Each structure stands twice: as C-alpha cells, then as structure tokens.
Amino acid sequence: MLITVGALLYGPVGEHTTDAAVLVEDGRIAAAGPREEVLAQTSPSAARRDHPGATLLPGLIDGHVHLSFDAGPEPYRALLESDPPTLLEAMARRAEQLLACGVTTVRDLGDREAAAIRLRAAVTAGRVRGPRILAAGSPLTPPGGHCWFLGGEVADEAALRAMVRRNAEAGADVIKVMASGGHITEGGAAMWESQFSTAQLAAAVDEARRYGLPVAAHAHGARSIASAVAAGVGTVEHCLWLAGPDGVDRRTDVAAAMAHQGIAVCGSLCGHDWRTRLERDGPAATRAFYDRLSWLDGLGVPLLTGTDAGIPQAAFDDYVGMLELYTWLGFPAERVIELATAASARALGLAATTGRIAPGLDADLLVVDGDPRADLSALRAVRLVVARGEPYDVAGPGERA
Structure with missing residues (x-):
C-alpha cells in the first residue's frame, strides 16, 4: 500500500518532508520520504491512497x-x-x-x-x-x-x-x-x-x-x-x-x-x-x-x-x-x-517498534487534514488510520484503493 500526502512528519521535532509518500508492506514501513523516491521503490500493482494536502504522522x-x-x-x-x-x-x-x-x-x-x-x-x-x-x-x-x-x-x-x-x-x-x-x-x-x-x-x-x-x-x-x-x-x-x-x-x-x-x-x-x-x-x-x-x-x-x-x-x-x-x-x-x-x-520501551516513520517499524500511521504543527486541532480531522499495516478509514473511503 502506497500513501501519498502533502506533508510527512516523522515524529521527532524538526523532521518532516513535503510532497511525500509512505510505502507499507507486510504490516511494516518499507519506505518513507519524498514522493518520487518512494514511488521508485513501489510496485505498479501496489494499492494507493492519495491524500493531497493532508499530513501523515505516526499513530x-x-x-x-x-x-x-x-x-x-x-x-x-x-x-x-x-x-x-x-x-x-x-x-x-x-x-x-x-x-x-x-x-x-x-x-x-x-x-x-x-x-x-x-x-x-x-x-x-x-x-x-x-x-x-x-x-x-x-x-x-x-x-x-x-x-x-x-x-x-x-x-x-x-x-x-x-x-x-x-x-x-x-x-x-x-x-x-x-x-x-x-x-x-x-x-x-x-x-x-x-x-x-x-x-x-x-x-x-x-x-x-x-x-x-x-x-x-x-x-x-x-x-x-x-x-x-x-x-x-x-x-x-x-x-x-x-x-x-x-x-x-x-x-x-x-x-x-x-x-x-x-x-x-x-x-x-x-x-x-x-x-x-x-x-x-x-x-x-x-x-x-x-x-x-x-x-x-x-x-x-x-x-x-x-x-x-x-x-x-x-x-x-x-x-x-x-x-x-x-x-x-x-x-x-x-x-x-x-x-x-x-x-x-x-x-514505553517501543522505540524499535512504533512512534516514528522509519523503514522497518510497524506501520502505525495517521493521516489528517491540514497541518497540526500550525494548529493542533487538525489532529481531529482524521482521514485515515493505519494500525500495524491495516488501514482504517475514518472519514469514508474517498480515496483510490
């Protein structure tokens, strides 16, 4: 599954990328970063979820x-x-x-x-x-x-x-x-x-x-x-x-x-x-x-x-x-x-499992409308939740799968 977004927050302060993507394979993050770089690692048959203008961050x-x-x-x-x-x-x-x-x-x-x-x-x-x-x-x-x-x-x-x-x-x-x-x-x-x-x-x-x-x-x-x-x-x-x-x-x-x-x-x-x-x-x-x-x-x-x-x-x-x-x-x-x-x-002793967007970690992801760095209430505008690689649509399907 490939998720594309307007902005990607990796978790730690200051670590972010615009026009970004995350590739999920077998419940884990396989790649994350600038969209074109991740696309180059993605199979053409991979399911896609496109969220232009949205922000992706760790669950x-x-x-x-x-x-x-x-x-x-x-x-x-x-x-x-x-x-x-x-x-x-x-x-x-x-x-x-x-x-x-x-x-x-x-x-x-x-x-x-x-x-x-x-x-x-x-x-x-x-x-x-x-x-x-x-x-x-x-x-x-x-x-x-x-x-x-x-x-x-x-x-x-x-x-x-x-x-x-x-x-x-x-x-x-x-x-x-x-x-x-x-x-x-x-x-x-x-x-x-x-x-x-x-x-x-x-x-x-x-x-x-x-x-x-x-x-x-x-x-x-x-x-x-x-x-x-x-x-x-x-x-x-x-x-x-x-x-x-x-x-x-x-x-x-x-x-x-x-x-x-x-x-x-x-x-x-x-x-x-x-x-x-x-x-x-x-x-x-x-x-x-x-x-x-x-x-x-x-x-x-x-x-x-x-x-x-x-x-x-x-x-x-x-x-x-x-x-x-x-x-x-x-x-x-x-x-x-x-x-x-x-x-x-x-x-919680889970730093090697979750909490950041990094290859090898579990795909625990959150996609929201807007930029929560500018206004934390954007975290309420949930578009998609991914828990250990499983997508959970909150705002309705709306995306191409």
Whole structure:
C-alpha cells in the first residue's frame, strides 16, 4: 500500500518532508520520504491512497487508559456486573473509539481477571479492530486499598511478589502498583497517602524484572512519588506531588533522580478535566495546578502522554483534548506531536517498534487534514488510520484503493 500526502512528519521535532509518500508492506514501513523516491521503490500493482494536502504522522500513543471502565460516575460498576463476553464487547467499542481518534497504541493500566489481556488477544487475532494494547492486569494494592475491587489486593511482600508473578504469567506487559490512594475508591487511602513502603515497591520492581516487565506506579502524593522513584519504577502516573488535602511538595531532588534514571511521568489527563478547571477556577489557578508538567520537562524528566480514559468524564474519543492542555501550557505544537508519538514510544520501551516513520517499524500511521504543527486541532480531522499495516478509514473511503 502506497500513501501519498502533502506533508510527512516523522515524529521527532524538526523532521518532516513535503510532497511525500509512505510505502507499507507486510504490516511494516518499507519506505518513507519524498514522493518520487518512494514511488521508485513501489510496485505498479501496489494499492494507493492519495491524500493531497493532508499530513501523515505516526499513530498516536495513549499511555494510560482503562478499557474496562465506562467513564461514568462509578466507572467500575459495569466491569463488576458484566459477564466476560459483554465486557469484552464494551471494551472493543472503546478500543475502536481510540483507533478512530488516531491512537494506535494504548497502555491499559488496570482491570479485573485479565480483561485487557483477552481484548489484546482478540485484536492480535483480527477478531476486533483496535490499537496495540499493553496490558497490566490487576493492579497491586493493599487490602481495601485503591481499586481493591480489581482483584489485586496484597497484604505483605510475599503476596505482592505472588501477584506480580500471577499477572506476568497471565501475559501482562507491565505491572501496575497503587503507590498512593486515589479518588474513585470509597473508604480507601486519600490521594496523598502512601499505600506501600519503599521496600515493598522495590520488591515489586525486583519481581517484575525477573519477568522482564516494567512497573508503573500510580502516585499522587509526594511521599509515594519519592518511594516509587527510589524503588526504580519505570513510570510514575499522575505525579501530583500532593502533601495533604491542600498542600503540594514538589521535590526537585526526586525529579532530578527521575531525569537521571529515565523514569517517565504520565500526567494522565483528560480534556474535560482541565477545561472544567479552567472555567471554574480561572487561568492562574489552572496553570498552577498543571504547570508541574512544564516544571518536570524543564528538569529533563521524560513525559508520556495519557488520558486516563475510562475514569469519570475521561472519554475515549477526546485524545486531542488532552494534548491541547500542553499547547495551552506553552508547549509548541510540534513538540506535543513528538510527545504523543516518538517520546511516548521511547518511554514505553517501543522505540524499535512504533512512534516514528522509519523503514522497518510497524506501520502505525495517521493521516489528517491540514497541518497540526500550525494548529493542533487538525489532529481531529482524521482521514485515515493505519494500525500495524491495516488501514482504517475514518472519514469514508474517498480515496483510490
């Protein structure tokens, strides 16, 4: 399949070509660059999709979703009440919503009874259309702790290690640990309170490494963030630096350690939340809450884009709403595109698989009208999504095949 476009963004800032083409063969990128150069490598019988005036870029990455949650007031309710086939069908619909937004890779950070692993298998087998899925399975939490209802309760280090093994043997791609409390668990620890000691988190990291798996730490509180970093996790989710119900304690030494160790932060944001806060609290308070992302970026901490889709009000069809927060904070649009593609792929250990337009990588591609470098909202004008070489028409056929 040959795709021709007006502009090609390779992923990293500054790397682009006009009047360009990408050749896809056997699910991978075979060639990419100036149109005439790629045409010279293309068989006359290759299917063609011509998008004059459009921009092609790598498929987008959502580093934090919950496909088994429905984004309602009690997002886990349907998960607990649905039988496996009904749940899988609902999750498949949500996966297709993400794909329609141009998201070709997601990391699912918590479900029950390996639901996302089952969905991953269905996508891989071609029974369901959806993005590449990295799945965590049941997140580790103390008895009665945050998201205890997902089946990952662990009372001590032995149970903690056993749960890591259980998830790994079920096929998990990543281990999720609830280092702090959260806001959707009634009666659980507060968001700023730690749920595990540094030693316990280190045990989870050690056990996960035996299986070659990274650890993602849900951590709102400053103490839990510090413990997660000291334990050597791969990513920190949310990273609010809360020091109490009203206080914040941004620890420069901890952030510097994150930068040194390459520990990425996934802000886990959604368009609804930041726009609601902006309308309710005004620009100054909203910027004070979210500019931790700019602060972390300035210190060299890798950033990973994610929406937390599935929790209350975090929809599966508004990925770009999350990215627009970064531009509102002052990130250049081209840098935001890099964060959503090449940088996130690197943070997830997928740099050799996806996130850039380069020969040999999986053909995870997005074609949009206009130039998202000039106006990020162009990412909403999706013309074509290609996931691992399979085309998915969003705006209708309209092109020559």
